[in-house]
Amino acid sequence: MQELTFYKYQGTGNDFVMIDAVTNPVELSLEQIRKLCSKGFGVATDGLIILKKAAGLDFEMDYYNADGSQSMCGNGGRCAVKFAKQIGIMGPTYHFKAIDGLHEATIEENGWVNLKMKDVSQVKTYGTDFILNTGSPHYVVLTDNVKELNVVEEGRKIRNSDPFKAEGINVNFVQTVNDTSIFVRTYERGVENETLSCGTGVTAASIVAAHNDRGFNRIEVETLGGKLAVEFDRTSEEHFENILLCGPAQLVFEGKIKLP
Numbered sequence: 001m002q003e004l005t006f007y008k009y010q011g012t013g014n015d016f017v018m019i020d021a022v023t024n025p026v027e028l029s030l031e032q033i034r035k036l037c038s039k040g041f042g043v044a045t046d047g048l049i050i051l052k053k054a055a056g057l058d059f060e061m062d063y064y065n066a067d068g069s070q071s072m073c074g075n076g077g078r079c080a081v082k083f084a085k086q087i088g089i090m091g092p093t094y095h096f097k098a099i100d101g102l103h104e105a106t107i108e109e110n111g112w113v114n115l116k117m118k119d120v121s122q123v124k125t126y127g128t129d130f131i132l133n134t135g136s137p138h139y140v141v142l143t144d145n146v147k148e149l150n151v152v153e154e155g156r157k158i159r160n161s162d163p164f165k166a167e168g169i170n171v172n173f174v175q176t177v178n179d180t181s182i183f184v185r186t187y188e189r190g191v192e193n194e195t196l197s198c199g200t201g202v203t204a205a206s207i208v209a210a211h212n213d214r215g216f217n218r219i220e221v222e223t224l225g226g227k228l229a230v231e232f233d234r235t236s237e238e239h240f241e242n243i244l245l246c247g248p249a250q251l252v253f254e255g256k257i258k259l260p
């Protein structure tokens with residue numbers, strides 16, 4: 001049975017199995033990815049990231065949710081940059097490819113990673129809620145009791161409702177804390193549970209907060225797993241660019257696992 005060296009990373013509690021395929025190319029089946037992320041057979045994480053070589057770039061990030069589906073992951077992207085540094089890719093600016101296109105990122109002196117996200121050019125209203133894509137699709141609900149909400153029950157209901165059932169959608173519940181700060185909890189498709197934080201979700205929630213209220217271009221975001229910040233330039237009513245997702249990303253532990 002083949003043995004695989006892996007690293008577990010977390011970004012505000014959103015956790016990932018990280019695999020270095022830059023140094024040692026590796027192919028994993030979807031079944032193996034699901035098992036590596038699972039509680040019973042693996043590391044018990046929200047997702048798995050494979051760092052690969054990419055011509056003209058520092059690396060390519062392949063992100064998989066725990067169920068094996070793929071999307072862009074903001075917290076995963078920040079962790080991937082820290083991991084790239086760990087395996088000897090020195091920056092100072094990191095350029096990489098993900099499923100939604102090219103990204104760049106820097107590591108700040110305090111260890112936070114500032115990751116440039118894709119531009120947002122549409123914020124759709126959906127009743128009193130909002131839908132937008134920040135690299136992955138997000139549904140945003142504004143609420144005034146985010147801490148008491150049953151996010152799993154409410155999020156799952158929306159995610160599995162007829163309009164979203166086939167493709168899935170991530171569901172964010174957002175409460176305003178003050179003029180420039182919000183609290184966000186997210187039900188993630190592909191994990192099919194609430195995670196401690198979701199980077200593309202935090203980005204979507206910040207854009208919605210800015211869309212509804214003008215005059216600021218940095219939002220502090222609290223999640224169950226810690227604090228992040230989102231910066232952006234709003235260039236027209238619905239267009240946001242230079243979006244930066246800023247926050248911590250850390251190695252938790254490393255190990256060897258027998259490939260299932």
Ligand SMILES: N[C@@H](CCC[C@H](N)C(=O)O)C(=O)O
Pocket residue numbers: 014065069070071072073074075076136137170188189190191195197198199200201
């Ligand atoms: N945790 C992620 C989002 C991962 C992708 C999402 N579950 C999806 O399938 O759209 C993040 O930090 O952005």
